[in-house]
Amino acid sequence: MAERSESRIIYMKVWQAPIRIAHWLMFASVVTLGITGYLIGNPPFSAPGEASRIYTLGTIRFLHFLAGYVLLASFLLRLYWGFVGNRFSRWATMLPVRKWQWRWIWGETRSLLWPRIRYYAYTGHAPLGNLVYLLVYLGVLFSIVTGFTLYAHQQYTPFWRTLGAWGLALFGYNLNFVHLLHRLMLWFFAIFLVVHLYLVVYTVVVTRTTQIDTMISGKKFVFEEELAPEAEKP
Amino acid sequence: MGDGIQTLHTWERSGLLDDAWSRREFLKFCGRMAVLLGLSDAFIPRIARALETAIQNRRPSIVWLEFQDCAGNTESFTRADSPSVAQAVLEAVSLDYHETLMAAAGHRAEEARHKALEAHRGQVIVVVEGSIPTKDDGIYCTIGGKTALQIIREVEPYALVFVAVGTCAAFGGLPKANPNPTGAVGVEDVVRTKPVINLPGCPANPDVLMGLLVHYLVFNRLPDLDAQRRPLFAFGKRIHDTCERRPHFDAGQFALAFDDYGARQGYCLYKLGCKGPETYNICASLRWNMQASWPVKAGHPCIGCSERDFWDRFTPFYERLPEVRAFGVEQRADRLGGTLVGVTAVGVLAHALYTWAVRRAERKAEELAKKEGEAKPNPPEG
Numbered sequence: 238m239a240e241r242s243e244s245r246i247i248y249m250k251v252w253q254a255p256i257r258i259a260h261w262l263m264f265a266s267v268v269t270l271g272i273t274g275y276l277i278g279n280p281p282f283s284a285p286g287e288a289s290r291i292y293t294l295g296t297i298r299f300l301h302f303l304a305g306y307v308l309l310a311s312f313l314l315r316l317y318w319g320f321v322g323n324r325f326s327r328w329a330t331m332l333p334v335r336k337w338q339w340r341w342i343w344g345e346t347r348s349l350l351w352p353r354i355r356y357y358a359y360t361g362h363a364p365l366g367n368l369v370y371l372l373v374y375l376g377v378l379f380s381i382v383t384g385f386t387l388y389a390h391q392q393y394t395p396f397w398r399t400l401g402a403w404g405l406a407l408f409g410y411n412l413n414f415v416h417l418l419h420r421l422m423l424w425f426f427a428i429f430l431v432v433h434l435y436l437v438v439y440t441v442v443v444t445r446t447t448q449i450d451t452m453i454s455g456k457k458f459v460f461e462e463e464l465a466p467e468a469e470k471p
Numbered sequence: 472m473g474d475g476i477q478t479l480h481t482w483e484r485s486g487l488l489d490d491a492w493s494r495r496e497f498l499k500f501c502g503r504m505a506v507l508l509g510l511s512d513a514f515i516p517r518i519a520r521a522l523e524t525a526i527q528n529r530r531p532s533i534v535w536l537e538f539q540d541c542a543g544n545t546e547s548f549t550r551a552d553s554p555s556v557a558q559a560v561l562e563a564v565s566l567d568y569h570e571t572l573m574a575a576a577g578h579r580a581e582e583a584r585h586k587a588l589e590a591h592r593g594q595v596i597v598v599v600e601g602s603i604p605t606k607d608d609g610i611y612c613t614i615g616g617k618t619a620l621q622i623i624r625e626v627e628p629y630a631l632v633f634v635a636v637g638t639c640a641a642f643g644g645l646p647k648a649n650p651n652p653t654g655a656v657g658v659e660d661v662v663r664t665k666p667v668i669n670l671p672g673c674p675a676n677p678d679v680l681m682g683l684l685v686h687y688l689v690f691n692r693l694p695d696l697d698a699q700r701r702p703l704f705a706f707g708k709r710i711h712d713t714c715e716r717r718p719h720f721d722a723g724q725f726a727l728a729f730d731d732y733g734a735r736q737g738y739c740l741y742k743l744g745c746k747g748p749e750t751y752n753i754c755a756s757l758r759w760n761m762q763a764s765w766p767v768k769a770g771h772p773c774i775g776c777s778e779r780d781f782w783d784r785f786t787p788f789y790e791r792l793p794e795v796r797a798f799g800v801e802q803r804a805d806r807l808g809g810t811l812v813g814v815t816a817v818g819v820l821a822h823a824l825y826t827w828a829v830r831r832a833e834r835k836a837e838e839l840a841k842k843e844g845e846a847k848p849n850p851p852e853g
Contacts (some may be wrong), residue, residue: 279791280723353829411780412748414784417804420792420804
């Protein structure tokens with residue numbers, strides 16, 4: 238890495254505005270969904286007083302559905318931007334379909350497990366990160382599908398009835414199973430949150446690259462030579 | 472309404488009126504049917520007339536087949552303690568064959584079925600109660616030497632429609648529950664050429680069967696069904712959305728045990744495992760036993776008896792969610808998820824400490840090398 242320190246460092250835009258907006262909307266909505274979802278599935282209280290005067294769980298459910306719509310919107314925004322955004326956000330670059338990506342994934346995994354082994358820093362998401370985020374996006378999609386299937390079964394308009402029937406058919410006409418899968422997604426995101434927060438801090442400390450401020454400003458300090466397409470192949 | 476009342480007078484004089492119930496009761500029944508089907512009171516005379524015509528002509532013919540069942544739907548229908556209007560009407564219309572209710576037995580009973588079928592080819596409403604075994608050529612349920620499967624095949628050409636009454640007939644029900652030793656299936660899995668209407672429930676609500684019959688008699692067509700062949704008028708909404716305890720759910724008031732303050736206050740049974748949120752049925756609005764009560768009103772959570780494979784899917788009945796079978800251990804979703812999050816957190820912490828230790832050792836080694844380098848009097852240049 239000695240020659241790297243001699244190369245020119247530039248402050249460049251990596252994450253465009255829609256990516257950052259989608260990221261923080263997803264963060265806010267997933268946290269809201271997690272907390273309210275946990276309370277809906279397992280309300281740890283019994284409110285005193287007359288039912289006609291209180292609407293505690295009703296309000297929690299309202300927040301859950303609202304956050305669900307926010308998550309849907311931010312997911313659609315992210316989905317769209319994966320087709321029109323810069324090269325760091327494209328689905329085409331995120332899919333691990335090339336050999337060098339898998340070589341890189343192995344190299345990154347090795348350096349995570351054996352910290353003595355160093356591996357390269359990457360301007361956007363490194364291939365291992367891309368793989369994890371693809372999995373998370375699939376998780377988001379799965380939560381949206383199961384969540385809106387459950388939501389559809391509370392609405393009795395023709396639109397929601399049709400949607401609910403499709404969703405139910407997808408899961409073998411087992412609404413209780415949909416509930417279970419949706420519930421398990423809460424824990425999927427809880428695990429992701431722990432790993433994600435840790436790896437962000439880890440990356441900042443170990444590779445000395447910016448992470449948290451990059452998701453706010455969108456900018457990152459990058460070695461100039463890394464911008465060359467050849468740099469993608471170690 | 473005058474026309475309808477006139478009709479009723481004719482009907483009373485016709486002698487078809489069973490002494491079990493009065494004209495007033497009959498009118499109330501017609502009114503209830505109108506409400507059940509979502510019709511205005513203008514339809515009450517039409518319903519009365521349709522029933523009268525049906526009874527006078529003794530058609531359509533109804534054949535009630537019982538297979539792998541407990542006769543619970545029949546029991547529900549006859550409501551042993553007080554003969555209901557619904558039962559009387561059904562018998563008056565033309566219940567030509569019903570193993571439990573008919574007086575005939577043996578060959579004469581089979582003959583009655585044959586006669587009914589031949590006389591109304593393509594017009595018979597076949598009510599099926601109980602599941603149909605398919606394993607080992609269906610030998611687990613035979614009547615008069617014929618398997619349930621053979622009887623269905625025999626009846627199919629004569630049928631107008633198959634009405635699967637009860638969860639067993641609709642979805643396989645309890646006989647189909649794991650491990651399903653008889654290979655039981657519902658009517659919809661066997662009947663290919665005729666429409667099937669599912670009236671699941673354990674047992675099915677007798678008024679819903681009457682509603683279906685009345686709908687056919689009044690409009691001469693079958694009611695709208697949902698994706699699982701259940702009539703929308705009865706299975707269009709979840710128990711949870713029609714439940715009288717729903718305000719307590721929205722308020723966040725729950726019974727936590729069957730004998731606690733919440734249970735006495737009539738709070739929501741959600742936390743005691745109520746499957747109302749997953750179950751489509753009309754129990755909450757129509758109720759049971761002369762509209763006297765229904766499980767949730769009586770203080771018991773809904774077990775979702777009218778849903779597909781409820782015995783396998785909705786158990787444990789007193790838990791919110793089914794068990795997760797992982798590593799041979801049955802766990803609750805939340806305990807499993809919480810454990811995984813904990814393991815992840817510990818793993819992350821271990822990784823951080825490990826990385827820090829390795830890096831520290833490296834730094835120490837570097838510093839040591841540096842010091843040794845400085846200690847040397849004349850470091851070589853370049």
